[in-house]
Amino acid sequence: MKTISRFALKSILLLSIACSLSLGVHSCKTDNIIADTIALGPPVETEPAETNYEPAFVGQTRAPGVTSSPGYTATAIISSLQNPWGITGLPDGRLLITEKGGTLRIATSAGELSPAIIGLPSVDAAGQGGLLGLCIDPDFSANRLIYWVFSESQAGGSVTAVAKGVLSLDESKVENVTVIYRATPAFAGSLHYGGRIVFDRSGFLIVSTGERSSLVTRPQAQDVSSSLGKLVRIAKDGSPAVGNPSFGQGNAKPELYSIGHRNPQGLAIHPTTGDIWQSEHGPRGGDELNHITAGANYGWPTITYGIEYSGQSIGDAIQQKDGMEQPVYYWDPVVSPSGMTFYSHNHLPQWRNNLFIASLSGQHIIRLVIRDNKVVGEERLLAGENQRFRDVAQGKDGALYAITDQGRLYRIY
Template sequence: MKNSLLIVIATTLALSACNPDVADNTDPATGSKNGLPVETNPPNSTYQPAFAGQTRIAGVQTTSRYEARVLNRALTSPWGITALPDGRLLVTEKAGTMRIVTAAGELSGPIQGLPRVNAAGQGGLLGLRVDPDFANNRMVYWVFSEPLAEGNVTAVAKGRLAADETRIEGATVIYRATPAYNGTAHYGGRIVFDQAGNLLISTGERSDLATRPQAQSLTSGLGKVIRITKEGVPASGNPLASQTGTRPEIYSYGHRNPQGLAIHPVTGDVWESEHGPRGGDELNRVQPGANYGWPTITYGIEYSGQRVGEGIQQREGLEQPVYYWDPVVSPSGMTFYSSNRIPEWQNNLFIGALSGMHIVRLVIENNRVVGEERLLASEGQRFRDITQGTDGGLYAITDQGRLYRIDRE
């Protein structure tokens, strides 16, 4: 009897270890035990960082036991994820659908009533958030690539999730990052609420040489972080509102393709990540009215191998990134971890990496990155967005259609 019980226990443990839907932190590739940088490939250029620790910081490795469980594999190119107050999740899919996913991974049908998107290239239904007072007003806010007669724009819309949760009622576009352009790249597309209840939205500079300079233009909505009210008007106290000839909604500028926005849970600071070209992916702490340099300064080079512009990395009056990656990891959606379920992760920043195919964990102290870890690097997934659920776990979506829950064992 005793031997039979041991056999059952061993078999159960073996089956659990082989479960393809569960990964744990036993993979040595997820971090560095000896403090060496996690990046071992050569950079694309000979550019040097502006200060120690700006890139290839020492690796760290989580010591707490955690697991990553695949809750669903049936999403179609999911792009944005956010938590509902009851613990369920609201997810956008690139082609233009929005769905609800339960904590057990059960997927709703498509929610109707959304405006049409242009899903070509990098466009589609992008980032989303629910109103801080969603429990009472059921309002949802989202970013999408809107097709107009004169071209495509990064647009922001809002609407009310109906009581039966099958449709969005009264969908209304509240902001458009003009001018429109007939390209299908670099929409940006993240959205968050700041601590004052205003919306922060990231917009891309639309990629092409013809539109790049607009990241530096204060009369353009391209290549910016903008700050607006729930009604879509410039928020009170915006840094450039008093300057003649500037767009009063601009909060910061000089951005390339910012696909990550997050609010620090302690300081309330705005943090942003953006794609560089070949090299030069950036993490920035966004200061009101600051210029983050693209395309004047960058730690990346053109895809052709040529330098970008003058090939410089510093210029007076232009902000340096807190951190950059070369080679790129293609940072997308991100969130700060405020839960106490894994204490060593508290206030760490987690970023979905697309080409990097992992989740970046950054330890940040005094607004500087002091450690980096690569989570789920063996999963072979392009991580598009990550958020913290109401239960304190992390939820991540991938381009290949997976939804992960990451939490302590």
């Protein structure tokens, strides 16, 4: 019979207690617990909340704190990026990075940085706009296709747009560029573009769009005839994906996948289940992590755990409503969650299937331990670096790579 250490037994007991407290049930999966050896502590957030709103269930916010043990190392391998925004891995282990001003670059794990890659359409880089998230085609090794999101100037303002193109063999330019999707209507503002893009397990693109921040456009997050404040699901040519939900209304845009989002800057596919997870910026309080279901309404601006920046309540100041989904987790005060990824490598087994989220105003990387689609532990990585973390991706070598607004690329291993 295999002997289990006293520490491992204690960890299993503590996680079992956390699951019972956090999930309100009497059982919890303990897969890979020995590898995780999770020890629970007080919540990592110690500042007072901006609101006095009550969570819908225990564990929806301020989950128990956890600590990576054994630890990890983190090194800033590049410090000369210009406002990097998105990062994704290439099949050979290098990293493809967007810079907000409109530049695409390739970085190596040794800290080498390519010259600017040309050929991309111009971007509207005012405010929160620019060259945003990106991903590569599942068949990139054969077709060299990349996809990216950017803010595009239009008559009447700007839109969140999606383009694709072929990375040239010499990696100096992107060729055969085509804009395949535009989130309409256009708006004369420079905030809340959303901007993440990932492939789902069916080979369709999931794209996040913001509601553009204005009180005028905010209600469009609930309007199925608008692309604003949504997750959209499209084919590689930009057409609506097969199997999208109908939303029960004849005027609903066929590309819509979920609605009721504010400024979603995080998207990730769970490596085991294939489920879509999303993070979005709340107002003053109420940053959210959502487990996405096709056709679901995530509530903004009707329900929220935040308030206006002025301190005023939003709408009817309600947090729950029939027909609207609750966030799996929320932060109050805000941490400004941006790009995110699940960890799936064997290098750090304790991190397998954990979710890592780049935090802007929080100036750290969030590690979330998730069991049965509930957050049971939270850790803050690199909190002493004083960096606004914009995106994080897993490399082929099992390291996490994170970019910051200040121009750094970190290797976390």
